[in-house]
Amino acid sequence: MVEAFVLAVLELFYLPLRLDGTLLPKVADYQFPVTILLAVVTTPLLVVLASRYADGALAAAAPLLVWFGTLLYFGLFGPTGSTVLLGDWRTLLLFAGGALPGAMALGAFLGRAARAGDH
Template identity: 65%
Template sequence: MLRAPGQRHARAWPVIVLLSVDAVLLATLELFYLPLRLDGVVLPDAGDAPLPLSALVAAVTTPLLVTTAERLASRRLAVVPLLVWFLTLLVLGVAGPGGDNVLLIDWRALLLFAGGALPAAIALGGSLGRTAALSART
Protein backbone atom coordinates (compact mmCIF):
# COMPACT_ATOMS: atom_id res chain seq x y z
CA MET A 1 0.00 0.00 0.00
CA LEU A 2 1.44 3.35 -1.02
CA ARG A 3 1.21 6.25 1.37
CA ALA A 4 1.26 9.92 0.63
CA PRO A 5 4.61 11.54 1.45
CA GLY A 6 2.95 13.82 3.99
CA GLN A 7 1.68 10.89 6.05
CA ARG A 8 5.16 9.47 6.59
CA HIS A 9 6.55 12.92 7.36
CA ALA A 10 3.78 13.69 9.85
CA ARG A 11 4.37 10.39 11.63
CA ALA A 12 8.14 10.88 11.76
CA TRP A 13 8.32 13.90 14.06
CA PRO A 14 6.63 12.39 17.14
CA VAL A 15 8.93 9.37 16.85
CA ILE A 16 12.02 11.55 16.53
CA VAL A 17 10.95 13.68 19.51
CA LEU A 18 10.36 10.58 21.64
CA LEU A 19 13.71 9.07 20.65
CA SER A 20 15.43 12.40 21.34
CA VAL A 21 13.95 12.54 24.84
CA ASP A 22 15.17 8.99 25.32
CA ALA A 23 18.64 10.06 24.13
CA VAL A 24 18.69 12.91 26.67
CA LEU A 25 17.72 10.57 29.51
CA LEU A 26 20.26 7.94 28.48
CA ALA A 27 23.06 10.48 28.11
CA THR A 28 22.27 11.94 31.52
CA LEU A 29 22.32 8.58 33.25
CA GLU A 30 25.44 7.45 31.40
CA LEU A 31 27.25 10.64 32.36
CA PHE A 32 26.26 10.52 36.03
CA TYR A 33 27.19 6.84 36.39
CA LEU A 34 30.53 7.25 34.62
CA PRO A 35 32.56 7.62 37.87
CA LEU A 36 31.28 4.26 39.13
CA ARG A 37 34.04 2.32 40.94
CA LEU A 38 34.45 -1.08 42.53
CA ASP A 39 35.09 0.44 45.93
CA GLY A 40 32.68 -1.40 48.20
CA VAL A 41 30.18 1.46 48.52
CA VAL A 42 27.72 0.62 45.75
CA LEU A 43 29.48 -2.27 44.04
CA PRO A 44 31.66 -4.98 45.62
CA ASP A 45 35.14 -4.05 46.75
CA ALA A 46 37.76 -4.90 44.13
CA GLY A 47 40.60 -2.57 44.94
CA ASP A 48 38.87 0.70 43.98
CA ALA A 49 39.04 -0.13 40.26
CA PRO A 50 37.02 2.08 37.87
CA LEU A 51 34.11 0.36 36.14
CA PRO A 52 32.98 2.30 33.03
CA LEU A 53 29.70 0.41 32.76
CA SER A 54 27.96 3.43 31.26
CA ALA A 55 30.24 3.25 28.19
CA LEU A 56 28.94 -0.27 27.58
CA VAL A 57 25.37 0.94 27.98
CA ALA A 58 26.08 3.74 25.48
CA ALA A 59 27.60 1.27 23.01
CA VAL A 60 24.38 -0.74 23.08
CA THR A 61 21.72 1.98 23.29
CA THR A 62 22.88 4.65 20.82
CA PRO A 63 22.89 2.28 17.81
CA LEU A 64 19.44 1.13 18.92
CA LEU A 65 18.21 4.73 18.96
CA VAL A 66 19.64 5.37 15.50
CA THR A 67 18.31 2.17 13.91
CA THR A 68 14.90 2.68 15.50
CA ALA A 69 14.75 6.24 14.16
CA GLU A 70 15.80 5.02 10.73
CA ARG A 71 13.21 2.24 10.73
CA LEU A 72 10.27 4.23 12.15
CA ALA A 73 10.89 7.74 10.84
CA SER A 74 13.33 8.21 7.96
CA ARG A 75 16.96 7.80 7.07
CA ARG A 76 17.53 11.55 7.06
CA LEU A 77 16.20 12.01 10.58
CA ALA A 78 18.03 9.00 12.02
CA VAL A 79 20.99 11.18 12.98
CA VAL A 80 18.92 13.40 15.30
CA PRO A 81 18.96 11.07 18.38
CA LEU A 82 22.73 10.68 18.05
CA LEU A 83 23.25 14.45 17.86
CA VAL A 84 20.94 15.01 20.83
CA TRP A 85 22.84 12.35 22.83
CA PHE A 86 26.18 13.95 21.96
CA LEU A 87 25.04 17.50 22.76
CA THR A 88 23.52 16.37 26.05
CA LEU A 89 26.82 14.82 27.09
CA LEU A 90 28.69 17.99 26.18
CA VAL A 91 26.29 20.43 27.83
CA LEU A 92 25.78 18.43 31.03
CA GLY A 93 29.41 17.38 31.18
CA VAL A 94 30.92 20.84 30.88
CA ALA A 95 28.22 22.99 32.48
CA GLY A 96 26.42 20.46 34.64
CA PRO A 97 23.85 21.04 37.34
CA GLY A 98 24.80 24.05 39.41
CA GLY A 99 27.71 24.84 37.10
CA ASP A 100 29.64 21.72 38.16
CA ASN A 101 32.00 19.99 35.77
CA VAL A 102 30.54 16.47 35.69
CA LEU A 103 32.58 15.11 32.79
CA LEU A 104 35.64 13.25 34.01
CA ILE A 105 38.92 14.26 32.42
CA ASP A 106 40.32 10.77 31.90
CA TRP A 107 40.05 7.70 29.71
CA ARG A 108 36.49 6.89 30.86
CA ALA A 109 35.07 10.04 29.25
CA LEU A 110 36.78 9.20 25.97
CA LEU A 111 35.48 5.65 26.22
CA LEU A 112 31.95 6.96 26.81
CA PHE A 113 32.04 9.25 23.78
CA ALA A 114 33.64 6.63 21.54
CA GLY A 115 31.48 3.81 22.87
CA GLY A 116 28.31 5.71 22.08
CA ALA A 117 29.19 7.61 18.92
CA LEU A 118 31.18 5.04 16.93
CA PRO A 119 28.63 2.17 16.96
CA ALA A 120 25.84 4.63 16.15
CA ALA A 121 27.88 6.11 13.29
CA ILE A 122 28.51 2.60 11.95
CA ALA A 123 24.76 1.90 12.12
CA LEU A 124 24.07 5.15 10.24
CA GLY A 125 26.69 4.31 7.63
CA GLY A 126 25.19 0.87 7.12
CA SER A 127 21.79 2.43 6.58
CA LEU A 128 23.15 4.91 4.04
CA GLY A 129 25.10 2.14 2.32
CA ARG A 130 21.95 0.03 1.94
CA THR A 131 20.17 3.03 0.47
CA ALA A 132 22.97 3.63 -2.03
CA ALA A 133 23.07 -0.04 -2.99
CA LEU A 134 19.31 -0.13 -3.56
CA SER A 135 19.38 3.02 -5.69
CA ALA A 136 22.30 1.65 -7.74
CA ARG A 137 20.37 -1.53 -8.56
CA THR A 138 17.40 0.36 -9.96
Protein backbone atom coordinates in the same frame (compact mmCIF):
# COMPACT_ATOMS: atom_id res chain seq x y z
CA MET B 1 15.24 11.23 21.13
CA VAL B 2 14.00 11.34 24.71
CA GLU B 3 15.60 7.95 25.33
CA ALA B 4 18.90 9.19 23.88
CA PHE B 5 18.76 12.21 26.19
CA VAL B 6 18.02 10.15 29.31
CA LEU B 7 20.66 7.55 28.47
CA ALA B 8 23.30 10.23 27.88
CA VAL B 9 22.58 11.84 31.25
CA LEU B 10 22.68 8.50 33.09
CA GLU B 11 25.83 7.36 31.30
CA LEU B 12 27.59 10.60 32.13
CA PHE B 13 26.59 10.79 35.78
CA TYR B 14 27.35 7.12 36.51
CA LEU B 15 30.66 7.14 34.62
CA PRO B 16 32.78 7.52 37.79
CA LEU B 17 31.46 4.28 39.37
CA ARG B 18 34.10 2.38 41.30
CA LEU B 19 34.19 -1.08 42.82
CA ASP B 20 34.62 0.46 46.28
CA GLY B 21 31.82 -1.11 48.28
CA THR B 22 29.57 1.96 48.26
CA LEU B 23 27.22 1.22 45.37
CA LEU B 24 29.00 -1.77 43.83
CA PRO B 25 30.84 -4.61 45.59
CA LYS B 26 34.31 -3.88 46.95
CA VAL B 27 37.05 -5.16 44.64
CA ALA B 28 40.24 -3.22 45.39
CA ASP B 29 38.63 0.14 44.52
CA TYR B 30 38.88 -0.48 40.75
CA GLN B 31 37.21 1.90 38.31
CA PHE B 32 34.19 0.25 36.71
CA PRO B 33 32.75 2.38 33.88
CA VAL B 34 29.81 0.10 33.07
CA THR B 35 28.04 3.00 31.38
CA ILE B 36 30.49 2.77 28.48
CA LEU B 37 29.14 -0.70 27.73
CA LEU B 38 25.64 0.72 27.97
CA ALA B 39 26.54 3.39 25.42
CA VAL B 40 28.10 0.83 23.06
CA VAL B 41 24.85 -1.13 22.99
CA THR B 42 22.12 1.50 23.23
CA THR B 43 23.33 4.30 20.96
CA PRO B 44 23.48 2.20 17.77
CA LEU B 45 20.25 0.49 18.80
CA LEU B 46 18.49 3.86 18.99
CA VAL B 47 19.89 4.84 15.58
CA VAL B 48 18.68 1.56 14.06
CA LEU B 49 15.23 1.99 15.57
CA ALA B 50 15.02 5.59 14.36
CA SER B 51 16.16 4.60 10.87
CA ARG B 52 13.31 2.11 10.60
CA TYR B 53 10.77 4.89 11.05
CA ALA B 54 12.79 7.76 9.53
CA ASP B 55 12.10 9.65 6.36
CA GLY B 56 15.63 10.83 5.79
CA ALA B 57 19.13 10.91 7.17
CA LEU B 58 18.52 13.67 9.70
CA ALA B 59 15.69 11.78 11.38
CA ALA B 60 17.85 8.65 11.54
CA ALA B 61 20.77 10.64 12.97
CA ALA B 62 18.64 12.44 15.57
CA PRO B 63 19.27 9.98 18.46
CA LEU B 64 23.02 10.13 17.88
CA LEU B 65 23.01 13.92 17.69
CA VAL B 66 20.86 14.25 20.81
CA TRP B 67 23.06 11.80 22.71
CA PHE B 68 26.26 13.61 21.70
CA GLY B 69 24.85 17.07 22.37
CA THR B 70 23.52 16.03 25.77
CA LEU B 71 26.90 14.62 26.79
CA LEU B 72 28.62 17.82 25.73
CA TYR B 73 26.12 20.13 27.36
CA PHE B 74 25.79 18.33 30.69
CA GLY B 75 29.48 17.43 30.69
CA LEU B 76 30.62 21.02 30.28
CA PHE B 77 27.77 22.83 32.02
CA GLY B 78 26.53 20.37 34.64
CA PRO B 79 23.36 20.79 36.66
CA THR B 80 25.10 23.17 39.06
CA GLY B 81 27.07 24.95 36.36
CA SER B 82 30.22 22.92 37.01
CA THR B 83 32.07 20.56 34.70
CA VAL B 84 30.96 16.95 35.08
CA LEU B 85 33.28 15.39 32.49
CA LEU B 86 36.17 13.44 33.93
CA GLY B 87 39.64 14.34 32.75
CA ASP B 88 40.74 10.78 32.03
CA TRP B 89 40.35 7.78 29.74
CA ARG B 90 36.77 7.02 30.82
CA THR B 91 35.41 10.16 29.17
CA LEU B 92 37.14 9.39 25.89
CA LEU B 93 35.86 5.82 25.97
CA LEU B 94 32.32 7.01 26.68
CA PHE B 95 32.33 9.33 23.68
CA ALA B 96 33.99 6.73 21.45
CA GLY B 97 31.84 3.89 22.78
CA GLY B 98 28.62 5.67 21.90
CA ALA B 99 29.57 7.77 18.90
CA LEU B 100 31.48 5.22 16.83
CA PRO B 101 28.92 2.38 16.89
CA GLY B 102 26.12 4.93 16.45
CA ALA B 103 27.89 6.43 13.45
CA MET B 104 28.43 2.97 11.99
CA ALA B 105 24.71 2.21 12.35
CA LEU B 106 23.89 5.53 10.69
CA GLY B 107 26.34 4.79 7.88
CA ALA B 108 24.72 1.41 7.30
CA PHE B 109 21.32 3.11 7.02
CA LEU B 110 22.66 5.72 4.60
CA GLY B 111 24.33 3.01 2.52
CA ARG B 112 21.08 1.06 2.27
CA ALA B 113 19.16 4.23 1.39
CA ALA B 114 21.68 5.11 -1.33
CA ARG B 115 21.56 1.58 -2.75
CA ALA B 116 17.74 1.65 -2.78
CA GLY B 117 17.86 5.02 -4.58
CA ASP B 118 20.15 3.62 -7.31
CA HIS B 119 17.69 0.92 -8.33
